[in-house]
Amino acid sequence: MLHYSCDQCGKDLSAGGADRFVLKMEGYAAGAPAELTDDDLDTDHIEEMAQLLEELEESGTEPDLPPVCKKLRFDLCSACFRKFLLAPLGREPVSKFDFSPN
Template sequence: MIHYTCDRCKRTIDPETEPRFVVEIDVRMANVVEPNSDQGDDLDQLAELHDQLQRELNAEIGMCLHDTLDEIDDVLCGRDLDDGPEQYDLCEQCYEAFASNPLGRETTVGYGFSNN
């Protein structure tokens, strides 16, 4: 029999009597698009092309390094490399808490001041 445990509160989840929620987290680097400038003839197109190629090369090297470090981490932690996004099991109470505040940020308390 497969046993499920909530990854947030560590309580055992019985899938036959209560709902089990699976949260998948997929994190990847976003592509940065720089706005076009209207400098006309003053723009050195060769330098701009060089800068763009350098940024793309650095991003590719960074992603390869990031992927390699992730693979090393997966091997050291005993995870399968083809798992896809990270998956977490949550019980119903923890799912509701997660859904209301997915980033886990502290909520600020509003102070009421009189109109003196």
């Protein structure tokens, strides 16, 4: 029997499965071609990409470049799934930030 637990809070989700939500995320570089064609293999293009990546590395803002495409899958309990929907990027909505001076 497959065992499922919430990837966020660790809650046991094996029983029934009614409380289990599967979250699939796919991230990819918007500029990357979905399928490689002969044009994409053009040397100039590859050099251009390499130069672009070098510039990114030199800028220091992205020391660890993410992979061009990444698929993630999570099992979540209903509570964590709801929390995710409220803050998909792991933070509160900007409007909720409190800038009141102290």
